[in-house]
Amino acid sequence: MGPKNFVIAIVLAIALSAGIFVATRLQAPAALNAAFVLPTTTPLPEFSLVDQSGSVVTRDSFRDRWDLVFFGFTHCPDICPTTLQILAVARNELAAAGQEPLPRIVLVSVDPERDTPELIGEYVDYFGDGNLGVTGSLDELRKLTSGLGIYFEKQAGESDDYAVDHSAAVLLINPDGEFHALFSGPHSIENYVHDVPLIMKSR
């Protein structure tokens, strides 16, 4: 090989390497900030609870839309409203950025003893229109939480004054009604604004 051909070969090799590098970078999914996407999505278990209007909520209620689901309770003054506020602000920012579809925000009560449909309705409405509040019997609630690995436990307290320990995670449910991705706490607006569109797009 003469010197001229050698130079051409080097240039071609560099160009080929650069092309492969660019192609692989374009195909690689963008890195997520915080969400963990399940390697295998999990269908929601069967359960029957009610929403703020008293209508029955089953796993079919989570079809044909994306949902961000948080498990909490209305007598929680710190973690729960802070988390719902983060979700509400993130949703507003996604809407302002033109994101379609927008996820629905869902609060499932882990304190159905105190959280009546009316109470949970007033609570979720405070964080914006279109949010879903879910409550119902403890047995049905456990069907849902145990199927998703969500923990909750009522703590000792005086009559109506008690706390409930609960998983801090927010679950992203896909339009097939499947548990698709998980946001562990602590939560931040930026992580939802960044990760939710990427997850939706990559499905």
Added chain:
Amino acid sequence: MRHCLLLAAILIGACSAEPQPPLVAKELVVTRPMPGNGMSAAYLSLTNNTEQKISITRVTSAQFGSVQLHESTLENGVARMRAMPELEIPAGATVTLQRGGKHLMLMRPTGPADVVSLQFFDDDNLVLSVDAAFETKAH
């Protein structure tokens, strides 16, 4: 003569300086009571300007039937909230009550209000009284 004037100026300055209150509250935020059950939370920083620790054992508010010292924790993915028997502010130190950590839980509002007053007690001694407007809705 010049030294005498300087000394006089220092003394006058020292005499006119406001004595520091033993406990100072800053960055006070009180969340708007939630519709339905009226739950609210207060966050602030407390600075102890004395040379002895101050223990807050009780907080009261005319606008709420009950105020409790609480601490939220997030451990192994589980959120927990526990009552604290007291909040200790070491001598010369600042303790911050913030979202997801130590906070005041305000329950049972006594009626509609725009301003919240909070009184902090070390046993029966009132050590601090502060007023704050409810925070504006952020969404």
